[in-house]
Amino acid sequence: MTATTTPAVELSGLTKRFGEHIAVDSIDLSVPPGTFYGILGPNGAGKSTTLAMIAGLLAPDSGDVRVAGFDTTRQREDALGALGIMMEGLSLPERLTGAELLEYTARLRGLDRGWRLRATDLLEVLELDRAPSTLIVDYSTGMRKKIGLAVALLHRPRVLVLDEPFEAIDPVSARAIEGLLRQYVDGGGTVLLSSHVMDVVQRICERVALIKDGRVLTEGTVEEVSAGGTLNETFLQLVGAAPQREIGWLA
Numbered sequence: 001m002t003a004t005t006t007p008a009v010e011l012s013g014l015t016k017r018f019g020e021h022i023a024v025d026s027i028d029l030s031v032p033p034g035t036f037y038g039i040l041g042p043n044g045a046g047k048s049t050t051l052a053m054i055a056g057l058l059a060p061d062s063g064d065v066r067v068a069g070f071d072t073t074r075q076r077e078d079a080l081g082a083l084g085i086m087m088e089g090l091s092l093p094e095r096l097t098g099a100e101l102l103e104y105t106a107r108l109r110g111l112d113r114g115w116r117l118r119a120t121d122l123l124e125v126l127e128l129d130r131a132p133s134t135l136i137v138d139y140s141t142g143m144r145k146k147i148g149l150a151v152a153l154l155h156r157p158r159v160l161v162l163d164e165p166f167e168a169i170d171p172v173s174a175r176a177i178e179g180l181l182r183q184y185v186d187g188g189g190t191v192l193l194s195s196h197v198m199d200v201v202q203r204i205c206e207r208v209a210l211i212k213d214g215r216v217l218t219e220g221t222v223e224e225v226s227a228g229g230t231l232n233e234t235f236l237q238l239v240g241a242a243p244q245r246e247i248g249w250l251a
């Protein structure tokens, strides 16, 4: 991958309303190329809505999204070609095996022959080759995340957008995913992920943005944002810890 200074993802004034509710409220954000970038925020903060707009799955009400310099509305094909996505709730063809899904993806995207080697590598590194005849319908949560990641990476995108890649998976699967993403970023790729798993974000991300009510509360390197403490502490401070009340009948 060639080095570039064009932001991997650039958001300006990005806004999305659902009825009266503003889910994403004029977000400006620039994700430098070749970084591991985390979007953090409490439930309902607007993380998935923001990522869905970056991924071209949801149209913004106003504002712009650029991926690898391409405007996702005006240069949609180029932008989508530069992107690999793994989103919560996106359905997978359940009656295929992992290898069949990668072949299906390659044909759909019209990839040249090199995809076969990449598919074999991805299935092996993610340990999905151990269940070659298992259909996706029978995959565990961790396996579903892993095949989703393999699909996202197969065409060698410059930017990966991942919604909650570490949610609800065991530490072994998490490590396999983390290792693969690390190699991808070391090779010049950019990962933009959302997560609630603070220790993972603290360990792997270089920069983070903390969002709440559709706005960016703070943004910077993990060191800047955690300011000598942990990201978890910053999160609780800025988002506000839920009030605790004694419940007598639990005693």
Ligand SMILES: Nc1ncnc2c1ncn2[C@@H]1O[C@H](COP(=O)(O)OP(=O)(O)OP(=O)(O)O)[C@@H](O)[C@H]1O
Pocket (backbone or CB within 6 Å): 018, 021, 022, 023, 041, 042, 043, 044, 045, 046, 047, 048, 049, 050
């Ligand atoms: N399709 C929709 N229709 C109506 N409201 C929506 C829709 N999608 C999201 N919202 C609302 O927009 C807000 C932001 O939702 P979003 O899913 O982006 O948050 P999130 O930060 O990803 O939350 P979580 O961590 O729980 O996944 C929430 O109040 C949510 O209820």
